[in-house]
Amino acid sequence: MAMRAIWKGFLKVSEVACPVALYTAVSTSERIVFNTVNRETGHPVRRIYVDQETGDPVGKDDQTKGYEVGPDEYVVVEPEEIIAAVPHNDKTLSVEGFIPCQQIDDVYFDRPYYLAPADRYALDAFALLRDGMKAAGVAALAHAVLFRRARSVLIRAYDEGLIATTLSYDYEVRSARDAFSEISSAKAKPEMLDLAKHILATKAGAFEPKEFEDRYEAALGEVVKAKLEGRELPKARPARGAEVIDLMTALRQSAKLAEPTERPPTRTTSKGGKAKKTTPAKASRAAAQLTRRRKAS
Incomplete structure (x- = not known):
């Protein structure tokens, strides 16, 4: 296309x-997008703007833009004034x-x-x-x-x-000096620099964007697919704390290294908005569609 x-x-x-x-x-x-729904009814929910002080709903025609100049004090700017700018x-x-x-x-x-x-x-x-x-x-x-x-x-x-x-x-664009202000001007020792160069050389590669994986998006896809197929969701692995070791030791180590369950019913939302169980055929088709979408992206 x-x-x-x-x-x-x-x-x-x-x-x-x-x-x-x-x-x-x-x-x-191509990213997975979730809608906000009512957990009890399965109906999608919509956002309603309310007056912060009175709590009354504010219709679209009564909404405009405001620039805050002080606590709870705004300069009101009308849409036509923004367009003119x-x-x-x-x-x-x-x-x-x-x-x-x-x-x-x-x-x-x-x-x-x-x-x-x-x-x-x-x-x-x-x-x-x-x-x-x-x-x-x-x-x-x-x-x-x-x-x-x-x-x-x-x-x-x-x-x-x-x-x-x-x-x-x-x-x-924020100043780089603000981010780097606390970095010392110390230079790497020659032995450490030689080891670092060796590691870099052994890890030399090429820029291949197709090999990059959006792991978060892939994990979301697996969650949705597992629920569609009635499979048990994967367990989150506990985060491992980083082990603090001597930098020289770490560089030397890096240089050496360089050389099925029963399916429970799945709740989805029907076109009418009521929560219902997904039939195996529908779940299979939806899971297959999700798989094809992920491969295409």
Whole structure:
């Protein structure tokens, strides 16, 4: 199934504009999502906003935004006032300049998107820009209004297309000095450094994202599948405390190392909302569907 563009506009360098389309590069749609239900009835529940002081329900038409300026004191901002503050969107990724790829600090990276030609007429201009950036080893720094916000975007050559990564603003990125302030300036001793280099060499590998496993998501899938099939849920293993040993000893050890039950009935929620027992056939089909979904993701 072909990807669907989430934004279309122009990639503009000086007076040259190339029609482009933006596609989501990262999606969470395959993650397991739970709904909140009433344990007794199996009915889904919904959220109701209430006045914090009176406890009375507040309808959607009576809700607005407020910025807290003091204890229980808010400046009320109306929806139309927020809309008026949204910057003008001219559907253009305006390139302000090109920077060497080695100068890019990825701590500012926010979210990646695929950037491709919007139509076949844009192929030549798009390929020229992509290949030019590859040859020069540079990335484009652009600005655009995306999803109602003015964003800075870093554009890099990637495979046959481009990757457009939205960047966090400087005020959003916390100072590394605050995190590293208590780290001493002590240097590793030569013997320890040699052992560390040896361990690193024996553990050398390649970046293979397909081999990464979301263990939490997999465990959730197993829980749901076990309940569908009426199996006993896996027991949680007690956490083991870390053993504190001498760093040199640990490095040396690391260097050496381098060289069926009865099925109980399962409660689910029917379309009508009443709790009921799952038939074996339905449980089997649902479990198979969950297995296929996990393999596909």
